[in-house]
Amino acid sequence: MKNENIIEVKGLRKIYKTGKLEFEALRSVNFTIAKKEFVSIMGKSGSGKSTLMNILGCLDTISHGEYILDGENVAGLSANRLATVRNQKIGFIFQSFNLLPKLTAMQNVELPMVYAGVKSSVRKKVAEEALDRVGLHKWFHHRPNEMSGGQKQRVAVARALVNKPAILLADEPTGNLDTRSTEDIIAIFQQLNKDGATIVIVTHEPEVAEHTKRTITFKDGQIISNEIIENQQIATYVPPDDWQD
């Protein structure tokens, strides 16, 4: 049976144990995300949304329940297998960009392909295409410390695209950006979604959530609402003219 769901979460629980204390960060969560969806996950801090993000990204493990990613049950996988899943199925975008400072933009973008064993010539081509898609035509050889926040986040988005992952996971992607860059990044996400990408954004900003198509809201480790957004805001993307160098 062909399953249109990229993510299926059933009865998901996450319990943190510190010494004798147990803290249940996620209490029996259930939801699905289908292909080509554009979903935002909202909630105050402590609501469990960050925990969920780490689990969806296979950075953290489930205590109970099921997480099926692109048809594969992620629960019992070995550490190496999880690394492969992260490499192949998930494209991460972090709030603080998380680029490697000693590598150029090009090298940063190529890195997931390096781990995937992709040939050098192919890597170069794919990386250039990805950087083009995010509007960074001539910044291939600059290092992160030579870039603004917005540019760095674009590099991070390009990096997330190169292995053609099943989902893009963004954790507060606009948290460290100014208004203009925020608009640009959201516009890029919307374009990517239009081109067929499945995107999940964790955010606490309603303005960001309004630009997505569905919002799942968390409180105290549980989903309190799961709503389609009627009037999705469309961000406008203006390519900056100070980038042609």
Add this chain to the structure above:
Amino acid sequence: MKKYIDSINSAINSVLAYKLRSTLTMLGIIIGISAVILITSIGDGVYRSIYAEMNEFNMSSIMAMARNMQPTIDIEDVSAISNLPNILGVSTVSEIHNLYFPLRGGSEAHRDTLIGLDHNYTMIENISMLYGRFFSEQDFINASYVTVITSTTSLDVFGTINSVGMNLDIEGRFGRFSPLVIGIIDFDEDSLSAFGTPFGQSFATMPATTVANRAGREGIFHQIQIILENPTLSMATSDQIARLLNLRHDTEDAFMIMSLTTVVDGIDAVLMAITAFITFVAGISLFVGGVGVMNIMMVTVTERTKEIGIKKSLGATGTLIRLQFVAESIIITVSGGIIGIIFGLLAAHFVANIITSISPLSINMVIAQGPIVISVLVSIFIGVIFGVVPAGKAANLDPVESLRYE
């Protein structure tokens, strides 16, 4: 594959990023390796130098003598030994001390040693005659009253080096006798009489038979030198001679049997012991150096926590992370090893020159491949052993925690 190269590149960048720290970390390795290279090079050079000096002497002779001057070795012993296998010939030496050679034209007497030699002696020692001749076989058979003296004795007694044809007076507890001087020998000051008991510069020699006649039992054979056919069997032959002598004289271990090969072996053993000791101490330095590397690597892992988290989130496996840090550890230790080898060779060169200028040995430095290869292998080994623990720590970092690390 590029992903492994990426790990190694990260390792190289990490080492180069903190040059001072990396260099200090290498210090223990550098010291340990250079010590080993130094001692093995010098030890090898000294051994070869001594061996070369020894080869100027006749390696094929064994000396036998009683440890406490008693019992003396007699003619039957000599015959018996001559009949053992591997014996080319036996040369007898008897030393009569405290005889007097009165000086011509004066009332003083020169106190000296009379040495009885036989015709085989020329097989053992290089005698260079300044004037006249050495004893012939006839002299031995006839027990002639002839003498060969050193140039120093001749000068002292007669006032001239060439005293061939004159008579040398000898006085002492055997009465007075005056053999004819038939030859003057030039005795090299530095050369040892085969095994370190030099006859000295000033003595007179006479045929052993003559001396035996004159001195009775006292004149018989304090020392014999046995010439071998096959020097490589000297150990076995030495044992046989010792057993035979002890058997004949009903003693146990009363005789000292020495050959140059035992002396050389003795020196070799000392050198090996010194080398082993210094290598052991160097090993301690290497161990401590390795611990230092491990310590710094733990710090490096902590510093790189965020980077490790990012890489893991992108799909780097624990193996790749491990590889990066073991590679970094190896880069440090091998660099230290190579620097240590260079320092060690330079130091060895320097020390060899010093030894050559202050001692009779002349040391020729040869760069031996063996210790160098072993040093490199040991460096790699240390890098692996002391890198494994920090690498494991890195590989097992929790991705979520690592990403939060600032």
